[in-house]
Amino acid sequence: MIYVIEYRKENLLILSDFEIRSLMEDGSDIDLFIPLENRTLNLYLEDMPNYLDGRIQLLDVRSILFRFTTEEGNNFSTVHFLKNIDLKSAIMNLVFNYKNHYVSIKKDEYSASFSIIKK
Secondary structure (H helix, E strand, O other), X not given: OOXXXXXXXXXXXXXXXXXXXXXXXXXXXXXXXXXXXEEEEEEEEOOOOOOXXXXXXEEEEEEEXXXXXXXXXXXXXXXXXXXXXXXXXXXXXXXEEOOOEEEEEEEOOOEEEEEEEEO
């Protein structure tokens, strides 16, 4: 797979077909903003229970915000799926440990795919 953007900071790795903008770097705290152009987002997580059909679908996602810290020993990121630019417009949030995983964001014809994958 060929990605347009690769973002790497400490243990966090994001491979994306969409632009990745740094919104805030305040000491060890970092916010990353990824605009998705109001696409349907298909969310894929490894080891999902087999009673789910393999994906979670979110409609009209304008952007994704990653909030994480570079503090030693902290490998957690909060991911906000936003309907508008405002953080309070989150459709869904999740927290994941990125020490042994990376994020793939692929542009499809009419949608986007967001996957958390083991390194």
